[in-house]
Structure formats: structure tokens, C-alpha cells
Amino acid sequence: MTSKLWFQAGVGIILALIIIRLFIEVQAIFDPLFIIAQTIFVPLLLGGVLFYLTRPILYFLEKRKFPKWAGILSIVLIIVFVLWLFYTMIGPIVTEQINALVANAPEIIEGTQGYIQYILDQRDRLPASFEEQLNSITEQFGSIATGVGTWVLSFLTSFISGLFTLVLVPFFLIYLLVDHHKFVPFISGFFAGPRNRWIRKTMHDIDHTLQAYIQGQLFVSFLVGVMLLIGYLIIGLEYALLLAIIGMATNVIPFLGPYIAVIPAIIIALVQDPIKAVYVGIIMLVAQQIESNLISPNVMGNALDVHPLTVITLILAAGNIAGLWGIILAIPVYAVLKTIAKNVYARRQEIGHTVVKDVD
16 A cells, blocks of 8 residues: 555655654744845846846857856846836837826825726616625725825835845846856756656756746836837827836736736726727737737747636635745746656656566
């Protein structure tokens, strides 16, 4: 019985639960480690994203006989140039639109409250449960409107703190570019023979999965932002560039990103001209249809192969467990675990065939 897969999996799950329980009991001992992990999590994550974006450039330069230090220096200079280009060409426009949005915030809030009040005036025609939800939304909106100053102050404090943390990003990026080739040999060095080859193959598959997701998702998000910008400019929507950047940023959140991005665009469109809210919805729908049916299949292919229902379930569960970071990281983490599971299954099948062949 001990050789059965279900028995081994059950024992593994029980041991994992026991370890988790013991870890919770002595959690206070690991508080310094948690603080360190929280401090380096964001810069390490951003450094990893930049690593997967810039590694093809490094490989390209190395094929052209560039020394590694020259390739890494070139990558750093390229990143600095792109940031400078963004700052000089897009930064002033975004800053101007943010200032205009802040100045017009009272008008936007007042206009939005007017639409909500109009809906509330029709509540006698609505079901009782829907009326209660509308009243709750109105109260929440009022509390948000009165607490804008506190929120802005908290945001600025977090932003300044985040800038100091982001100083670590270049160090993580350079370290990954310099020593990334040493990671797989280091891990596989603890094993020998077939297990060594299996570890190397699994690590290679994980690397391919992460590369496909990060490069593909960011490229798709950029194209979605461009499509939204073109659409918003065509209909003459105010703050078009700022709203397109928001749409591009939120598109990295699978499934929920488009719905998050369309909310501020619809609110601004309603205040500017109610008919434009309809146009905004159409633009977002067209952009998402093009992205899901044309861009993503050709850019990301079947590298992840995650069913839409699985995506929704993972996002909802991860959001309840870990909030925004859980929503963002749920799909890549699932893809990595799925890759590991596939390799484990393939390895067990290979061992099974080998045993049967030896018996024969």
C-alpha cells in the first residue's frame, strides 16, 4: 500500500498540514524573516519582471560577441533611456491630466452623485434588495468623497516609501542578469543521474512558463492600452492618456482588469457627455475581444493553457486570501505549479515504464 500514489500523496498532505500548523504556532520567531521578506518582495518581483524582459536583449548582445558586463551595461542604459523618454514625452501630459482631474474632482463627484440620486429616485420601481444595495453604495460613496484628503495623504506617504524600496530593483536586476545561469546547476547539483536531468528539465519548463507569461502579458497590456488610447481620442474623452495608462496597468490582472479600468472611464464619460459612456463601453468591449481572440492567442500561444473558469476561481480565491497581490500572482503561480505537476506525472510514468520493462 505504501507504494500507491494516493497513499504517498495523502502522507505528503498530512505532513504539509502538520508543518504549517507548527509554523503558525511558532510564527513569532519568524517575524524578522517576514519583515525582511516583505521589504524585498516588491523590488525582487519587479527585478524579476525586468529580468525576463531584458534577458533576450542580453542573449542577443552576447551572440554579437559582447562581453557580459558590456551587455548588462547596455541594458541598464536602455532602461534609463526608456524612462527618460517616458518622462520627457508622456510625463508632462500625464501630469497635466492628473492636475486637471484633481481640480475637477468635486465636479466629477457631484455629477456622479447626481446619477446615483436619479437612480435612487426610481427605487420605488426597483426590488427591495436592489434598493438596499443602492443605499449602501451611496453611503460608501459619500464616505469616500469626504475622505479623499486622507486617502491622498496616505497614498503620497506610501508612494514616497515605495520610491526608497524601488532603489533595490536595479541591484536585483543586475544580480539576476549576472548569475541567472548558476541557479539551475546549483539546484540540480544536489541530485544525480535521472533525477538531475529531471530537475533541469522541470526548471527549464518553469522558466519558459514564466517568460511566456511575463513577456506576453506585458506586451498584450501595452497593445490594449494603445487601443484604448486610440478609441478615447476618437470619441474625444477627457484624460484619454491617463485613462489608457490605467487600462494598460490593470490589464495585468486577469479577467478583472478590464472591468476595473472601465469604471473611471465611464464615470468621466458620464460627467462629460452621457452618450460617451456608451462609447467607452463599446471601446472596452472591442479592445477586449481583439485582445482575447486575436492578440493573446498569437502572443502567448498555449504556454499557460488555463481554462477561463479556472482563472475566475483562482482570482476570487487568491483575492480573498492575499488581496491585490494574490489576484496579480494567482495565474503565474498556478501555471508554475501546473508545470511542476506535469513533470512529476511524466517522471512517474517514465519510472513505471522502466519498472515494467525490467520485469519483462
